[in-house]
Amino acid sequence: MEVTSFLEGWRRASLSNEVLEHTINLAVSVWLMIKLGPVSEQEGPWRRLRWREGSLQDCIHEHFNKKPSLNLDGIRLPRSFNAWSIEKIGGVEIEFTDNLDDHLFLSEDNSGMKVQIFHHANFLQHFQSSMFPEGLLAETLDTLKLVFPQSEFGRLGGFKCKRRKFLENLWLKSREREIDTSLGSCGTLQAEARRIEKFNFWRDRLIVLKQAYDEKTPSSLPQWWYDRRNRVVWSTFWIAILVLVLSVAFGIVQCVQGGIQASKA
Known part of the structure; x- marks a missing residue:
């Protein structure tokens, strides 16, 4: 708590000092992994915590202790709901x-x-x-186990799990920052722990993400191939594609045979 007292003391003493304010904000972001201060237009929709009065601890507690407000009826978090399916099937880019x-x-x-x-x-x-x-931190870790389950993104002995390559590609895409490579190796949530009501701090954001994922319909052949959320629809689509391909192939064969017969005549 010595760090907190130091920051709060300087904040009260020189609140108008813009340089000092930026220094305090930077110190908090390094210490607690939370950004403070107003959001600039260049930063887009990303969030910053506003610390105007009271202790920093009270500000953080008040901010994160808000009760979930969205309806959780019908929201399920199956084992297939992970970073790979969110991006490849749901069309949501992971950053x-x-x-x-x-x-x-x-x-x-x-x-x-x-x-x-x-x-x-x-x-x-x-x-x-x-x-x-x-x-809060334990639940945040649980969301990482949900999105990057070790059973899909980790290693088993000397072998990579089937989605490990996808995670490594995400790391390469984020070269501008040093990514924690223990991601994908911190465990896997079992069915009971994946129930949406088990989450409090991140429930609303999980609901919004899951709804966006559920509402996404395939728009390309690769997405149709990967999207097996509805096995009946998936089977029907690919049977139709197979019938179409066979019909076209049969038609081409008939045309070729007809051409050969015509040339012989």
Whole structure:
């Protein structure tokens, strides 16, 4: 708590000092992985915590302790709901963030939908402080186990799990920041732990993300191939494609045979 007292003391003493304010904001972002201050237009829709009065701890607790407000009826988080399916089937691009407050935040612009993932699994596992509400960091880690389950994205002995390559490609795409490579190796949520009512701090954002995922319909052949959420629809589509291909192939064969017969005549 010495760090908190130091920051709050300087804040009260020189609140109008813009340089000092930026320094304090930077210190908090490094210490607690939360960005403070107003959001500039260049930063887009991303979030910053406004600390105007009171203690920093009270500000953080008040911000994260808001009760979920969205209806959870019909929301399921199956084992197939993970980073790979969110991007490949749901059409939502995965981006990593160093700001805890941006975690699971879904945005949309002309280029499509993007979801921010707070990737610092080691921080969530080992940071101990009353600065955060009780259970927040543990629940955040659970969301990483949900989105990047070790059974899909980790390693088994010397072998990579089937989605490991996808995760490694995400790391390569995020060269501008140092990604926590323990992501994908921090466990897997079992069925009971995946129930939406088990989440409190991140429930609303999970609901928004899952609804966007459920509402997405395939728009390309690769998406139709990967999207097996509805096995009946998937089977019907590919049977129709197979029939079409066979019909075209049969038609081509008949045309060739007809041409050969005509040339012989």
